[in-house]
Amino acid sequence: MSIDFKERVAIVTGAGGGLGRQHALALAARGAKVVVNDPAVSRDGSGLTTTAAQQVVDEIRHAGGEAIANKASVTDFDAMQKMVADTMSRWGRVDVLINNAGILRDRTFAKMELDDFRLVMDVHLMGSVNCTKAVWDIMQQQRYGRIVMTTSSSGLYGNFGQSNYAAAKMALVGLMQTLSIEGKKYNIHVNALAPTAATRMTEGLIQDNLADMLSPEAVVPAMLVLAHESAPTRTILCAGAGTFEAAHITLTEGLHVGVGIDVPERLAGLLDRVTDRNGSIVPEAGNVQGNNETEQAVAASNRRASIGPSPTVL
Template structure:
């Protein structure tokens, strides 16, 4: 079996001081990548800051013979995101791989969620991923190569009680990822997203303690590493991963119902079963394909 290597590649990993991000950074470094380890160093709510977590991961990488540099910038700010990419350029001369993993939690039931609790989670997960990718984008385009892996969540894909802020951010990353895939295609920039299930400090209150060993972060990183590798042929996809299982998540559309006459409320009611039918499902690659059935109905 040929080992997948990242020799000569430079990877930026956000939220890499703990959990999934740490494991991603260690794995890529062990396989030859030069890594910029980013972590603000706060707690899981985003409070506090410390260079310690990122520096500890860098020290571990260097002890194992790898190359890495620490960055404690706040990726939810323009300055922090641009500084992170600049650290890669200044230290290693380029950037090839961006893994957006940084995140915080401010869980509350919707009736109790404040505007600040909503905005702060969006700022780190969604805006932070945008800012880091944006700071790297011109460099990836210019060199004609790039791999971006964004971190979504089952909570975003399917919703979850008490996580309106988190779910909104994570589903937003799906649309963001698919758009980057379209715009990066001719520059050999591939963007994909993962929806991981893993036992970390972010999820220890959400997952049963009995699953801690079975849902280790080491069960997620292999997918991330493959998506970040030059051999990965796919872009614009979302994969759920955890506990040794990986599956592709599809955004699909049923056959639906249509009529040439203007729809009425009663027509919607009377054809509700057809509207909700899931047989057969169609997976579209872009908006143009998705518009196809409607265009066909309008022109037939």
């Protein structure tokens, strides 16, 4: 099977450099018409320039592809609506959205200003929400769409000094989970990519001897698979150095402990059994947790009813 994007139109945010640039170049090389979005700020969101997006567009056009630049911030919903309207005016559809834009404001939680927390959430989470909302109705109407959220191992598993970034990246997983359910009947597939790559965003975070191995290009195949018409939905792919993994949010089988004044103490004593991952599942939706809990409660109640009342001791 060939992974191509002929006749497809893709929007890539944060595509003026690093991983986003590689995403845009790869999509264009495989036939997509590409909107290169990037306000060209520094990795902490400051220092606005206006040339990065156009430079990537020039690269794509020089290679024979089609692309246009957009220099608006993903934090501006009106600007994202205009970006999408301009795309529709030019090419008549939007097939792929790669939510890649992001910034870092790393500090330990004790030293972090709340403004830095809010800004990182605004760019990563609300930026992805803004772009996705701007294309959602179009994708519903054309009954086709592929959306990739950029999550992170920091969000999935935590990372020192990145509480703001981790919170935003895990929130994107929750957004992906729900949108994949809501988009299914419209053939809108929504997935998440957790990249490991040496870029401007990761300067100082990756050992120098590993930087060459962790090139942004090595992550791109995962994006292409998640954005293609053959893509799965509700999948979290991890990628780095040519290695690919899948992450899952799982639910253990659990244990019915009951209700009552002594349940906290009983639960503490049984916690190893409650957290035992043998037999764990990947729920299809959030109601699976509630169903599991009530089913176990009903089963416990039926067992008690079948045993009958305890005999009276005289």
